[in-house]
Amino acid sequence: YLAVLALSSLGLMCILFTIYWMRYWHSGFAWDGTVLMFNCHPVLMVTGMVVLYSAASLVYRLPQSWVGPKLPWKIGHAAMHLMAFILTVLGLFAVFNFHNHSKIPHLYSLHSWLGITAVFLFACQWLLGFVVFLLPWASLQLRSLLKPFHVFFGASILSLAIASVVSGINEKLFFSLKNGTSLYSNLPSEAVFANSTGMLVVVFGLLVLYILLA
Amino acid sequence: YLAVLALSSLGLMCILFTIYWMRYWHSGFAWDGTVLMFNCHPVLMVTGMVVLYSAASLVYRLPQSWVGPKLPWKIGHAAMHLMAFILTVLGLFAVFNFHNHSKIPHLYSLHSWLGITAVFLFACQWLLGFVVFLLPWASLQLRSLLKPFHVFFGASILSLAIASVVSGINEKLFFSLKNGTSLYSNLPSEAVFANSTGMLVVVFGLLVLYILLA
Numbered sequence: 001y002l003a004v005l006a007l008s009s010l011g012l013m014c015i016l017f018t019i020y021w022m023r024y025w026h027s028g029f030a031w032d033g034t035v036l037m038f039n040c041h042p043v044l045m046v047t048g049m050v051v052l053y054s055a056a057s058l059v060y061r062l063p064q065s066w067v068g069p070k071l072p073w074k075i076g077h078a079a080m081h082l083m084a085f086i087l088t089v090l091g092l093f094a095v096f097n098f099h100n101h102s103k104i105p106h107l108y109s110l111h112s113w114l115g116i117t118a119v120f121l122f123a124c125q126w127l128l129g130f131v132v133f134l135l136p137w138a139s140l141q142l143r144s145l146l147k148p149f150h151v152f153f154g155a156s157i158l159s160l161a162i163a164s165v166v167s168g169i170n171e172k173l174f175f176s177l178k179n180g181t182s183l184y185s186n187l188p189s190e191a192v193f194a195n196s197t198g199m200l201v202v203v204f205g206l207l208v209l210y211i212l213l214a
Numbered sequence: 215y216l217a218v219l220a221l222s223s224l225g226l227m228c229i230l231f232t233i234y235w236m237r238y239w240h241s242g243f244a245w246d247g248t249v250l251m252f253n254c255h256p257v258l259m260v261t262g263m264v265v266l267y268s269a270a271s272l273v274y275r276l277p278q279s280w281v282g283p284k285l286p287w288k289i290g291h292a293a294m295h296l297m298a299f300i301l302t303v304l305g306l307f308a309v310f311n312f313h314n315h316s317k318i319p320h321l322y323s324l325h326s327w328l329g330i331t332a333v334f335l336f337a338c339q340w341l342l343g344f345v346v347f348l349l350p351w352a353s354l355q356l357r358s359l360l361k362p363f364h365v366f367f368g369a370s371i372l373s374l375a376i377a378s379v380v381s382g383i384n385e386k387l388f389f390s391l392k393n394g395t396s397l398y399s400n401l402p403s404e405a406v407f408a409n410s411t412g413m414l415v416v417v418f419g420l421l422v423l424y425i426l427l428a
């Protein structure tokens with residue numbers, strides 16, 4: 001299927017661009033509470049809460065999932081969302097840990113308010129999906145009643161994640177490009193590159209939402 | 215209709231919060247190229263490209279529009295979108311003019327790249343909608359072929375506008391709250407107020423998208 005290939009490449013590019021941005025302009029990664037640990041935050045958020053999240057959400061859009069038994073697809077859907085959620089939590093841990101070490105307060109920016117809301121809804125969605133759709137107790141009526149809300153919240157969480165990525169990239173560039181010739185407003189190469197990464201994530205997200213809601 | 219009332223109040227609150235933010239913490243408005251002219255930018259963008267835009271898009275969701283002749287509703291839809299577009303262009307003019315006067319370069323931030331993309335798509339959408347749906351030449355087939363794209367782009371443009379508002383509020387707070395006790399990270403009252411305004415716009419936008427796409 002050509003569409004799957006195109007979308008996967010686009011998602012992969014979002015991840016690779018973010019990694020390249022952090023490696024090339026911000027000295028790469030570590031897990032030690034320094035700014036190198038912060039650098040894991042953008043990569044883990046884009047990988048977990050945008051790309052893997054999208055892949056997990058689109059599982060039922062594969063024609064293969066429409067035939068044969070449903071349970072394996074459900075388990076796949078839930079397991080992929082669980083992995084996406086684990087990467088998301090690691091990404092949050094990276095930035096919280098960096099803030100602790102650098103004595104920066106938590107949860108002050110609109111970026112962080114929106115981001116934490118998205119992650120909170122993600123957790124609720126996972127628990128509710130697990131309890132209602134995977135555990136065997138729920139009746140068919142309850143499931144079909146909740147399904148449209150499940151889909152709508154799934155799409156909303158992705159939208160919030162995209163808005164978080166955009167505001168995050170934007171603020172990081174204002175932080176780091178503020179002196180001398182490499183002012184953000186002079187549009188140095190890092191700014192062009194990271195702005196493009198942001199636009200790429202937006203295009204990817206809109207395509208996923210289109211396939212999801214069409 | 216209770217839902218209309220609730221949604222209108224929420225939209226009105228988004229506008230009033232933005233005005234209050236600019237009046238109370240940024241000395242209000244003017245049309246003179248100073249930062250007081252910049253202050254018109256957030257208000258006009260939220261009013262035009264979020265609230266009026268949403269009202270215009272939801273016109274066909276009113277049960278009243280499903281009976282009787284369609285033309286008056288079409289004209290209303292197109293006229294409201296035209297007004298929304300005019301406010302949007304005035305809002306852009308406010309910030310471009312301010313940048314000219316203060317010798318700040320144009321279109322460097324991810325906020326501005328995303329924003330200008332949203333406005334460009336808005337213009338295309340208006341022209342295409344006008345040519346295909348309002349002028350009498352297009353066949354029924356063409357119209358029903360284009361309609362799902364019209365709706366999808368309509369929803370995408372609103373999503374981009376929401377992401378622009380979030381990144382705009384976020385960066386404005388990093389600009390203006392950077393010295394002494396009123397650091398953004400100390401979460402002074404302006405930060406709480408403007409973050410809340412941003413969250414309000416997000417909630418409003420998600421509700422509109424839900425009604426639009428449900």
Ligand code: HEM
Nearest residue numbers: 042045049096099106107109112115161164165168169172
């Ligand atoms: C789904 C995506 C994302 C979510 C949910 C998210 C969430 C968060 C949260 C909750 C915080 C607050 C941490 C604390 O207060 O200790 C934060 C901080 C931060 N994030 Fe993200 N983030 C996302 C993507 C990104 C991306 C792609 C970047 C790009 C560089 C980024 C840059 C930042 C920066 C610079 C901070 C520290 C300043 C602040 O608190 O606003 N974020 N993020």
Ligand code: HEM
Nearest residue numbers: 057060061074078081122125126129130133134151154155
């Ligand atoms: C945070 C985690 C989750 C998210 C974001 C999410 C998202 C989604 C989305 C977007 C859809 C719509 C797919 C479509 O319409 O084709 C969907 C469908 C579904 N999800 Fe989830 N989901 C999550 C967790 C779960 C879990 C844990 C289960 C448990 C098995 C589950 C079960 C289902 C089922 C049964 C459907 C309906 C498929 C159908 O009949 O078309 N979801 N989910």
Ligand code: HEM
Nearest residue numbers: 256259263310313320321323326329330375378382383386
């Ligand atoms: C739909 C909503 C919005 C759109 C489409 C939008 C679009 C734009 C554009 C195109 C620019 C570039 C102007 C130039 O380069 O001369 C800009 C600048 C700016 N906007 Fe917005 N804007 C929106 C909402 C907001 C909001 C709500 C705020 C909140 C204060 C805001 C704050 C700013 C700031 C501080 C700048 C100057 C710095 C920069 O170029 O990023 N914007 N906006």
Ligand code: HEM
Nearest residue numbers: 271274275288292295336339340343344347348365368369
């Ligand atoms: C940028 C401007 C525009 C935007 C953002 C926009 C947005 C939308 C949206 C979101 C819908 C979906 C409503 C629904 O499904 O209930 C819609 C429907 C429609 N729009 Fe527009 N529109 C724009 C301009 C126009 C113009 C200029 C016309 C010309 C008359 C037009 C004609 C229509 C028609 C005929 C429908 C279909 C109504 C139906 O049969 O359900 N639109 N528009």
Ligand SMILES: O=C1O[C@H]([C@@H](O)CO)C(O)=C1O
Nearest residue numbers: 035038098102104172175176
């Ligand atoms: O990456 C970051 O940069 C700023 C600060 O360290 C100034 O550079 C901050 O809060 C981050 O999370």
